[in-house]
Amino acid sequence: MAVRLRGVTKDFGSGTALTRALRGVDFEVPYGELVMLVGPSGCGKTTLVSIVAGTLEPGAGEVQVLGHDLVRMSACQKVTFRRDNVGFVFQAFNLLPTLTAVENAAVPLLIAGWSRRRALEAAADVLAPMSMGDRLTNLPSELSGGEQQRVAIARALVHQPRLLVCDEPTSALDAENGRITMELIQQVAVHPDRAVVVVTHDARVYPFADRIASMQDGHIDSVVSGPFPVGFNP
Amino acid sequence: MLATMMWIAWKMLVGNQVKYLGIVFGVVFAAVLIAQQASIFCGLMARTVSQIRDVEGPGIWVMDPNVQYVDDIKPMSDTELFRVKGVPGVAWAVPFYKGLGRARLPEGSYEQMIILGLDDATFVGAPGGIVLGSVADLRKPDAVIMDDAGYERIWPGEPFRLGRTFEMNDRRAVLVGITKARRTFQSFPIIYTRYSQAVAFAPRERKVMSFVLADAEPGASTDEVCRRIRERTGLQAYSRQAFIEKTIVYYLEKSGIPINFGITVLLGFFVGTAIAGQTFYLFTVENIRQYGALKAMGTSNWMILVMVLGQGLHVGIVGYGIGVGLAAVFGWFVKDATRLAFFMPWQVLAVTAAAVLVIVLVASLLSIRKVLVVEPAIVFRG
Numbered sequence: 354m355a356v357r358l359r360g361v362t363k364d365f366g367s368g369t370a371l372t373r374a375l376r377g378v379d380f381e382v383p384y385g386e387l388v389m390l391v392g393p394s395g396c397g398k399t400t401l402v403s404i405v406a407g408t409l410e411p412g413a414g415e416v417q418v419l420g421h422d423l424v425r426m427s428a429c430q431k432v433t434f435r436r437d438n439v440g441f442v443f444q445a446f447n448l449l450p451t452l453t454a455v456e457n458a459a460v461p462l463l464i465a466g467w468s469r470r471r472a473l474e475a476a477a478d479v480l481a482p483m484s485m486g487d488r489l490t491n492l493p494s495e496l497s498g499g500e501q502q503r504v505a506i507a508r509a510l511v512h513q514p515r516l517l518v519c520d521e522p523t524s525a526l527d528a529e530n531g532r533i534t535m536e537l538i539q540q541v542a543v544h545p546d547r548a549v550v551v552v553t554h555d556a557r558v559y560p561f562a563d564r565i566a567s568m569q570d571g572h573i574d575s576v577v578s579g580p581f582p583v584g585f586n587p
Numbered sequence: 588m589l590a591t592m593m594w595i596a597w598k599m600l601v602g603n604q605v606k607y608l609g610i611v612f613g614v615v616f617a618a619v620l621i622a623q624q625a626s627i628f629c630g631l632m633a634r635t636v637s638q639i640r641d642v643e644g645p646g647i648w649v650m651d652p653n654v655q656y657v658d659d660i661k662p663m664s665d666t667e668l669f670r671v672k673g674v675p676g677v678a679w680a681v682p683f684y685k686g687l688g689r690a691r692l693p694e695g696s697y698e699q700m701i702i703l704g705l706d707d708a709t710f711v712g713a714p715g716g717i718v719l720g721s722v723a724d725l726r727k728p729d730a731v732i733m734d735d736a737g738y739e740r741i742w743p744g745e746p747f748r749l750g751r752t753f754e755m756n757d758r759r760a761v762l763v764g765i766t767k768a769r770r771t772f773q774s775f776p777i778i779y780t781r782y783s784q785a786v787a788f789a790p791r792e793r794k795v796m797s798f799v800l801a802d803a804e805p806g807a808s809t810d811e812v813c814r815r816i817r818e819r820t821g822l823q824a825y826s827r828q829a830f831i832e833k834t835i836v837y838y839l840e841k842s843g844i845p846i847n848f849g850i851t852v853l854l855g856f857f858v859g860t861a862i863a864g865q866t867f868y869l870f871t872v873e874n875i876r877q878y879g880a881l882k883a884m885g886t887s888n889w890m891i892l893v894m895v896l897g898q899g900l901h902v903g904i905v906g907y908g909i910g911v912g913l914a915a916v917f918g919w920f921v922k923d924a925t926r927l928a929f930f931m932p933w934q935v936l937a938v939t940a941a942a943v944l945v946i947v948l949v950a951s952l953l954s955i956r957k958v959l960v961v962e963p964a965i966v967f968r969g
Binding site: 409465 | 591592594599877880882883885886887962964
C-alpha cells in the first residue's frame with residue numbers, strides 16, 4: 354500500500370473558533386492506482402492531501418506513506434522525504450513567474466542538487482512528449498492555462514517521485530485541457546510502483562480514477578472502485 | 588545545490604523588474620546620500636588641516652599653550668623661538684606667521700586674506716606647487732605669492748598675471764607668484780610672504796609669532812622631542828600628524844558640522860532602509876506562494892533563508908556599486924570647484940558598505956520571518 358492512514362484527526366483554531374477538519378480518517382491508496390478524493394468544499398480534502406504529502410502535521414493518528422511513518426519524522430526528514438518522493442500539481446499551478454517553462458520543470462531537480470545543465474536537459478526531455486517542445490523558453494505568462502498545467506505536471510514528474518499529489522488539477526482549465534491533463538497524468542504517472550492522489554470537484558475527470566473516495570464532514574464517507582462511466586456521481 | 592538555488596533566487600528577484608528596481612533604488616538612494624555627504628564632511632575636515640598639510644618640511648609645530656586648532660592663533664613672543672631652539676634634540680626652529688588681513692584692491696574693494704609669513708632666511712613652509720613665478724622672488728620688496736583659487740576669486744576669469752599690486756594694512760603688496768594650495772576651511776585667498784613682511788601686513792600687536800616650526804635631529808624621536816619642548820618651554824608641541832588630529836578633533840567636538848552631516852547621513856540610512864525594506868517585503872509577500880511551493884517540493888528553511896539573504900546581498904552589491912559610483916562621479920565633477928569640499932577616502936566607502944549591509948540585512952530580516960513561517964501546505968489553498 355502506498356498510502357495508509359488510520360484514525361487521522363486535524364483541528365484548526367481553538368476554543369469557540371475550533372474547526373475539526375478531519376475526524377478520524379482511514380484512507381488507503383494502493384501502488385499503481387489513481388485515487389480521487391471528492392466531496393463538498395470544506396469537507397477536509399485539502400487537509401487530508403496535505404497530510405498525505407507531508408506538508409501538514411496530523412493532530413493524531415497513523416500516517417504511513419511509501420513505507421515511511423510521517424508522524425515520527427522530524428521536520429527536516431519530511432523536507433527530504435518530500436524532495437525525493439513526492440510530486441505536486443497545484444490548482445493554481447504555482448509556477449515561478451520569472452522562470453521559463455523548462456526552468457520551472459527543472460526546479461525539483463535543482464532542489465535535489467542536480468547541475469543546472471543536467472536538470473534543464475532532463476526537464477526538456479519530460480516536456481517534449483507533452484507537446485511543449487517548442488514552448489520551453491516561454492515564461493508562464495506567455496503560456497495558456499493548459500500549457501501551464503502541463504509544465505506543472507512535468508515539474509511534478511521530472512524527479513520520478515513515487516507519490517504524485519494533485520490538487521484540483523483541472524479546475525482552472527476548460528473541458529478539453531482538463532481531459533488532456535488527466536490523460537497525461539494517467540499515462541505518465543500511473544505506474545506499478547507509483548501512486549497518484551487527486552483532489553477534485555470536477556466530475557468530468559472521474560472516469561480517469563481507479564477509485565473514488567468521497568469525503569463528508571472530515572471523514573471518508575465511501576470508497577468506490579472503478580471503472581467509472583461518464584456522468585458518474587459518487 | 589547552493590549555486591543552483593541561488594540562481595533560482597536571483598531569477599525570482601531580477602525577473603520582477605519593477606520591484607527589483609524599487610529595492611535597488613532604495614539602496615542606491617541611501618548609498619549616494621551616505622557616500623556623498625560623508626565625502627563632503629571628510630572634505631570639510633580635510634580643509635580644516637590643509638594649511639598644516641601644505642607646510643612641508645617641519646616635523647614639529649610649537650604653539651601657545653591655549654591654542655586648540657590651527658586657526659586658533661594665540662601669538663607668542665619672538666623669544667620663544669630661541670627657547671625652542673635650545674631644547675636638546677631640536678635640529679632647527681623657525682618662526683611662522685599665520686593671520687588674517689584685509690587687502691584693499693586697486694578697484695577700491697576689500698578682500699579678507701590669509702597671510703602666511705615664512706622664515707626670511709629659509710622659507711620653510713613655502714608652497715610646493717608654484718604655477719607661475721618663483722618662491723625665490725619672495726626676497727623682492729613687498730613680494731607675495733597667492734594661491735590660484737584666491738587669484739580667481741579676486742580677479743575672476745582673468746589670466747594669471749604677475750606684478751599686480753594691492754594694499755595690505757596700508758602697505759603695498761606685489762604679486763610675484765601663483766601657487767596651487769589646498770582649499771582652506773575659510774576659503775579666503777592665501778598669500779605667502781616673508782615673516783618680516785607678514786608682520787608688517789598684519790595689524791600691529793605686541794606679540795606676532797603664531798607658530799614655531801621645528802624638526803628633530805636625525806635619529807631623535809619626534810614625539811620625544813615634542814615632549815621635551817613641552818616640558819622645558821611650557822608651550823604646546825605636536826608632531827605634524829598629531830597637530831592635524833588635534834585640529835580635526837576640535838572641529839568634531841566643538842563645531843556643529845558632524846551633527847549636521849550626521850543627520851543627513853542618518854536620514855539617507857533610514858529612508859533607504861524604509862524604501863528597500865518595504866519594497867523587499869512586498870516582493871516577498873508577492874512571492875509567498877512560490878516560496879511555499881519551493882518548501883513543499885523539498886527546499887529547507889535553511890536554504891530559503893540563504894536564498895532571501897542572497898537576494899538581499901545581490902541588491903546591496905548592485906545598489907552600493909551604483910550609489911558610490913554616482914557619488915564618485917559627483918565628486919569628479921566638482922573636484923575643480925573651489926567652494927565644495929569633496930574627499931572620498933576608503934573609510935567613506937567602508938562606512939557606506941557597512942550601512943548598505945545593515946539596510947539589506949534589515950530588509951531581508953523583515954521578509955525572512957514571513958517566508959520561514961509560511962507552511963508548505965499554503966500551496967494547497969486556493
